Amino acid sequence: MRAVFVQLQCSPGKTYEVADALYEREVVSELYSTSGDYDLLMKVYIDDGVDIGKFINENIANVPGIMRSLTTLTFKAF
Numbered sequence: 001m002r003a004v005f006v007q008l009q010c011s012p013g014k015t016y017e018v019a020d021a022l023y024e025r026e027v028v029s030e031l032y033s034t035s036g037d038y039d040l041l042m043k044v045y046i047d048d049g050v051d052i053g054k055f056i057n058e059n060i061a062n063v064p065g066i067m068r069s070l071t072t073l074t075f076k077a078f
Helices: 015-025 052-059
Strands: 002-010 030-033 040-046 066-073
Touching: 002 015, 002 052, 015 030, 015 040, 040 052, 052 066
Parallel strands: none
Antiparallel strands: 002 040, 002 066, 030 040
């Protein structure tokens, strides 16, 4: 499995609704509210061989209230 971090920018006033919807989908390992350009930071684990872009589009980016996402791939944990 590969750890992937995704930052989400939500529509104004929709951050908590987005967070609740993500937990309902059971794809999030960890989810944090953040300051700055993005409202949420999430950590997901994706099976090796799974298309990461497709996984994000089908399981995360289509949640109502998400305006923008930024995905960071990881390589090695220290």
